[in-house]
Structures are given as structure tokens and as C-alpha cells.
Amino acid sequence: MKIIRNKNFPSERALYAAENVHLINCSFDGEEDGESALKEATDVKLENCFMNLRYPLWHDNGVELKSVTMTDKCRAVLWYTSGVKINDSKLLGIKALRECADVSIENCETVSPEFGWKSRGVKVKDSSITSEYLFLMAADIHLEGVNFKGKYSFQYVENAVIENCNLDTKDAFWHAKNVTVKNSVVKGEYLGWYAENLTFINCKIIGTQPLCYCKNLKLIDCETEGCDFSFEYSQVEAKIKGGIVSVKNPLSGSIVADSIGEIIYTEDSKVKCDCHIKVTEAA
Numbered sequence: 001m002k003i004i005r006n007k008n009f010p011s012e013r014a015l016y017a018a019e020n021v022h023l024i025n026c027s028f029d030g031e032e033d034g035e036s037a038l039k040e041a042t043d044v045k046l047e048n049c050f051m052n053l054r055y056p057l058w059h060d061n062g063v064e065l066k067s068v069t070m071t072d073k074c075r076a077v078l079w080y081t082s083g084v085k086i087n088d089s090k091l092l093g094i095k096a097l098r099e100c101a102d103v104s105i106e107n108c109e110t111v112s113p114e115f116g117w118k119s120r121g122v123k124v125k126d127s128s129i130t131s132e133y134l135f136l137m138a139a140d141i142h143l144e145g146v147n148f149k150g151k152y153s154f155q156y157v158e159n160a161v162i163e164n165c166n167l168d169t170k171d172a173f174w175h176a177k178n179v180t181v182k183n184s185v186v187k188g189e190y191l192g193w194y195a196e197n198l199t200f201i202n203c204k205i206i207g208t209q210p211l212c213y214c215k216n217l218k219l220i221d222c223e224t225e226g227c228d229f230s231f232e233y234s235q236v237e238a239k240i241k242g243g244i245v246s247v248k249n250p251l252s253g254s255i256v257a258d259s260i261g262e263i264i265y266t267e268d269s270k271v272k273c274d275c276h277i278k279v280t281e282a283a
Helices: none
Strands: 002-005 019-024 042-047 061-066 082-087 101-106 109-111 115-117 120-132 139-151 158-163 166-168 177-182 185-187 196-201 204-206 217-225 235-248 252-264 276-279
Touching (some): 115 120
Parallel strands (some): 002 019, 019 042, 042 061, 101 120, 120 139, 139 166, 177 196, 185 204, 196 217, 217 235, 235 252, 252 276
């Protein structure tokens, strides 16, 4: 592997189609404002580098980033790229990851309003993410130890596992399919509407009007806070530790909770609702 140290690459396509290159203490910056520095590259490693120019890593295969800072001017960093490892880095530009595959991210800070769209096989561990529409239409996602803050996350996501995470979000998991969330806190409004095969295990769910219009929804040993008008028109199997503020027109299945402030069945319901509800009134 060719090693390049302590150089700046300000021009457009500065390392176009590079192969087997290890960049150490290099930068991509300058008045030339060059785009696509490492486009169509193969087996490229960047270590302790600074990236301040647009579209640097498009159509690449085999990319490793370690201790790399990608500024807010480094827009659309990784697109159409596969085989990516990112460690101890900052991704601070909009649209930082899109239509990529086989991506591993660990111990990173991400501030990117459009992150992970239409990507497949993305693993994020021990990291923070601030975003809107996080992982829109992505698939095969695994998050572990992630702190997320934003809105409209995981919409149309398929096949995801999320564990030991803190999600401060809104309208999360809309139209999601085959998603399991474990040992996590999920805070937001209108959680999980229209989802299919969505499962929460040992989670705390916070926020108004969650989990409506769902198919095959499961909550196992979960807690809720401020969850009113829950489960409207949902097929649900729920076992809740503690109480629920209110339940409205659950379609089918069963809901077991220590307490439910109000159970609402309305005469104007569009469908017949026949969910079994049990209040245990735990001492």
C-alpha cells in the first residue's frame, strides 16, 4: 500500500481512481474548492485527515477512515460506496452517507441532516447521531450504544436491530418492517405508525399517541410514559410494566398492563375492534 503523508489535496479529482493508498495527516481543503477527490477509488485508508471539500468518496470500494474530521463543508461524503469502516471520526456534513453498503461506524460523532438514506448493511456502535429522516428507506441496520437526537427517524426501514440506545426522536419507525428494539429508551411523538413486525423488548417508550395502525406489533416487558391514545387500529401483543395513560380502539391481540388510565372504544370506529385488555392493578 502506498503511503502519503502530510499533503493537501485542494483540486478536483485529486486522487481519482486511486488504489491501495494510505493517507496520513493529509487534508482536502483550499481555494480551488475541488470536488470528488477520491472518486472511484479502491482500498483507501485515511488516518488523522481533515476533509473540507465536497463529494470526496463516491463510487468507492474498500474505505477505512480513522480519526478523520469531515466538516460541514464536506457535503455528501460517502455515496454509492461499499466496504466502509469509520472509527473515532466526525461526520459533520449534510447527506454524509447515502446508498452505501457494508458500513461499520464506531465511536463517531455524526451531525448530518440526511444520514444513511437507502443504505444497506450499516452497523453503528458507541456513537452519537444528530439527524433528520435518519436511515430513510435503509435496510439491514444494527445500532448498539447509540445516542440519537432528531426527527422522522427510521422511516421505511426494513430489517433492523437497535439495542442499548437512547432515541430522542419524533415520528420514528413509520412504515418500518421487521425491526426489533431492545433495552432502549425511545422518546417521541406518534411512534411507529403503520409499522409491520415491530418489536420492543425491555424498552421505555415516552410520548403521545404511539404505535397506531401497526401489524404484528409486540411489546415485551416495556414501560411507558405519557403514552395516551395508544395502539389505535393496531394488531398488538403488549405486556407493560406499570401503566398506560390511555388506550384507544386497539384492533386485535392483547394488552396487559398494571394500570390503564382510560380505555376508549368509540362508536365511530371504522373497523371492529376486539383486543383483549387486562389490567393487573399491581400492588
